[in-house]
Amino acid sequence: MTTQSVPKTSPQVRPSVAKPARLARFLAGPWPWMLPALFMLMLFRLYPILSQFYYAMTDMRVQNLQEFNFVGLDNYRFLLEDQFFIDTLLFTFFFTFAGVLLQWVIGFGLALLMDQPLQGRTFFRLGIMASWVISSLIVGYTWRLMLHEGNAGVLSAWLMELGYEDPVRWLSAPDNAQYSVIAVNVWRSTAYTMVFMLAGLQTIPRDLLEAATVDGANLWQRLVKIKIPYMRQLIAINVVFITIATFNVYEQILVLTRGGPGRATETVSLKMYETAFGSLSSGSLGLIGRGAAMGNIMFLFTLVFALAYLWLTLYRKGDEA
Incomplete structure (x- = not known):
């Protein structure tokens, strides 16, 4: 018995419609609107x-x-050896x-406090948010x-009305100036954290808190055992946001003290601007390369x-759980 071999024929190639179809789906999706x-x-x-x-290495x-030279890590080396920058x-x-x-x-x-059923809490929320x-x-x-x-x-007039003879040197004494700029920043930025945390508190199931109350949990136990663990992710994100914002505060200190008295309230953001774009009458200022190096150091610290x-x-903590 003989077998007859049938030659294999290659399948007929059909015009591909895959690419036009993929292109049509891409154009119909959200990406064309997001590209700009x-x-x-x-x-x-x-x-x-x-x-x-790049500029930090020039x-x-x-x-x-128009004219600048590549200096490598010299700007970073100078900053790490500069005691003023370290301070x-x-x-x-x-x-x-x-x-x-x-x-x-x-x-x-x-x-x-604002999560409690208090009279006038909407008014107080708006008043606190005004600072932000x-x-x-x-x-x-x-x-x-x-x-x-x-x-x-x-404030000095109020204190003198209360019996203080000498006005307080809020912004001209180094220690007082440092505490003052911190207090002003806290006054302005606390409202952001309040809104962030209030939104998280209102997502906690009320039946869970009521069950804990029935079981005998007091206010502190409900806070530590239920509210804070339930809001852990929100708290972490909020702390990162306010840390980055506080680390980069510039305008308030510029207006209040301009980094003084001396250099007592000078922050890296203020020094970076003064170095890169400050008074050009001084030869030590207007150094864009060195200012860029300061900005990179700030970026590195906040990222880490x-x-x-x-x-x-x-x-x-998620892995441990």
Whole structure:
């Protein structure tokens, strides 16, 4: 018996419609509407960030933007050896830590209070939020008038009415100036934390709190065992946001003290601007390359803190649970 082999024929190639179909689905989806926004984001966000890293390795000056040389890590080396910059960095850390701690404690306390069925709580919410919606420049100028020394300052006048003979040097004494700029920033920014935490408190199931109350849990136990664990992710995100915002505060300190007296209230953001775009009459200012290096150091610190804090509070605790 013989077998006859049939030659294999290649399948007939049909015109492909996959690519036009995929293109049609792409055009019908959300991406065409998002591309303009993504382009603007790349142009005005990503490009400046990458340019900043490049400029930080040059000796670019405002006086001559066309001629500059590549200096490598010299700007970073200079900053790490500059005691003035180290002192500024240390005060920025202190300003950020104290500000974030007070903002969160006071803001969370206000959120707990506003979550209660109190009469007029809507009025109080709006009053507290007013400090956040007002421009930071207006806040700075208002508080500078209130903290002015002598009878012209509202707080000093009140204290003198109470019997104090000498006006308090709110902004001219180094220690008082540091505490004053922290207090002003806390006054303005606490409302943001209050709204953030209040939104989280209102997502907690009421039947869960009522069941805990029936079981005999007091206010402290309900707070520690139910409310804070339930809001853990929201708290972590809020702390990261207010830390980044506090670390980069600029306008309020500029208006209140301009970094003085001396350098007592100078933060990295203020020093960065003064170095890169400050008074050009001084040869040591207008150093865009060195200012960009300061900005990169700020970016590095905030990035490391945000990643480490989110990992410790969210991912690690989530794995343990």
